[in-house]
Amino acid sequence: MREPCADGALGPQVALSLAASVSALAIEVRGLEKTYRTPFRRRKVEALRGVSFSVERGRVFGFLGPNGAGKTTTIRVLMGLIRPSAGSCRIMGHDLPSQVARSRVGFLPEQPYFYDYLTVSELLDLAGRLFGLDRATRRRRADELIAKVGLDRARSQSLKKYSKGMLQRAGLAQALMNDPDVVVLDEPTSGLDPVGRKEVRELILELRDAGKTVFFSSHILSDVETIADEIAIVARGQIQSQGTPRELVGQSLQGTEIVLRLAADAANSDAERSLAAPARAARRIADELTVTLAAEDDVDAYLALAHGLGAKVVSVVPRHETLEAVFLRQIAGADASGSAREGRV
Numbered sequence: 001m002r003e004p005c006a007d008g009a010l011g012p013q014v015a016l017s018l019a020a021s022v023s024a025l026a027i028e029v030r031g032l033e034k035t036y037r038t039p040f041r042r043r044k045v046e047a048l049r050g051v052s053f054s055v056e057r058g059r060v061f062g063f064l065g066p067n068g069a070g071k072t073t074t075i076r077v078l079m080g081l082i083r084p085s086a087g088s089c090r091i092m093g094h095d096l097p098s099q100v101a102r103s104r105v106g107f108l109p110e111q112p113y114f115y116d117y118l119t120v121s122e123l124l125d126l127a128g129r130l131f132g133l134d135r136a137t138r139r140r141r142a143d144e145l146i147a148k149v150g151l152d153r154a155r156s157q158s159l160k161k162y163s164k165g166m167l168q169r170a171g172l173a174q175a176l177m178n179d180p181d182v183v184v185l186d187e188p189t190s191g192l193d194p195v196g197r198k199e200v201r202e203l204i205l206e207l208r209d210a211g212k213t214v215f216f217s218s219h220i221l222s223d224v225e226t227i228a229d230e231i232a233i234v235a236r237g238q239i240q241s242q243g244t245p246r247e248l249v250g251q252s253l254q255g256t257e258i259v260l261r262l263a264a265d266a267a268n269s270d271a272e273r274s275l276a277a278p279a280r281a282a283r284r285i286a287d288e289l290t291v292t293l294a295a296e297d298d299v300d301a302y303l304a305l306a307h308g309l310g311a312k313v314v315s316v317v318p319r320h321e322t323l324e325a326v327f328l329r330q331i332a333g334a335d336a337s338g339s340a341r342e343g344r345v
C-alpha cells in the first residue's frame, strides 16, 4: 500500500480503494432501467423499470420472479454483457464496468453453452486460462471443483454425453474456477430433478459457509425459500418487495393453530363443542383437537377456556402467509398496475 500523504490524510486513490475494499455490500444496484428495441418490428420492451437493491457480503440472495420479469436482464447488466439504459451497479465496491469487479465474480448463465467435445477438465482448464491462472493452480482448482460438484467419475467423458444436471454442475464448477468473492447464478436449479436441485442448493450453502456472496435468480419458490437469507421479488421489471423470507411472509398473521389433548371422555361432548365453537376450523383425530383461530381472535382467552375444560395444550403455532401467497399476490398486483410495457419505438 502507498504511504499516507504528508498531512496525514490518505491520497485520493488510496482512500478510494480502501472505501471499495471496506464496503459491506457485495452488490449494489441503483435505478436500473433497460429498454430493448427491436428495430425490425419497431417495438420497444421496458425490461427493467428502476430496479434498485443491495446484497450484503456473505449472504445468499434469491432474485425471485416469474418468466419475463427481468431477472436475466438484471444479471446480464451486472455481468457487463449489456449496457443499461439508465442506472448503475457496483460489485464489491467497484463501479461497473470494471475489470477488478469482473475478476471477483463467478457466473453461471441461464443456458450455458459448452463446446461438446471438451471434457470437464479441459473446460475448467480453459476457464482458468481466461482468468490468467498458472498451470499448477488450474490443475489444483479443477481437481478440487470436479470433486466438489460430483463429476469425478465422468471427468474423462466428453460434455456431449453429459445429462442436463451434469452440464449444470460443470457450469457451476466453471463459475468457481477463479475462486470468486461473488457468485452470480441465473436459474441454477431449473431443469434439474429433485436430487439435482437439492445438490445445487447444498453447494450454494457451502459457498456461503466459505464466505462467498451468492446471488441467484429463480422462479422456483421452494428453492428460494429454503436457502436465501434475503429475497427480492421482481415482476414486470420492478422490485415488488425485498427482505428476509421471514420479513416477506411474516408481516401478515393469518391465524393461530392450536392443538389440544382433550380430557378423558371429552370427545363428542359439550366440552369439545365449546372448544370448537369460537374457532374458524376444528378437526379431531382420536383425543387430539386441532383448532384454527382467526388472526384477530384472543389466543390467551381461548387457552384459558381450554384449560378450564380440562384440555392440555400440545402446541400453539402462529400461521403466516406462505411465500407462494405473497409471490402470487405481488405478481397479480404488478400485472394489474403494469402499464403497457411494449410500445412503438
Ligand SMILES: Nc1ncnc2c1ncn2[C@@H]1O[C@H](COP(=O)(O)OP(=O)(O)OP(=O)(O)O)[C@@H](O)[C@H]1O
Residues within 6 Å of the ligand: 036, 037, 038, 045, 046, 047, 065, 066, 067, 068, 069, 070, 071, 072, 073, 074, 110, 219
Ligand atoms: N434481447 C432482447 N430483445 C428484446 N426483448 C428482450 C430481450 N431479452 C429479453 N427481452 C424481454 O425483456 C423482458 C425481460 O426478460 P428477461 O429475460 O430478463 O426475463 P426473466 O425474468 O429472466 O425471465 P425467465 O424466467 O423466462 O428467464 C421480457 O419481456 C423479454 O421478452
Ligand SMILES: [Mg+2]
Residues within 6 Å of the ligand: 071, 072, 073, 110, 186
Ligand atoms: Mg431468465
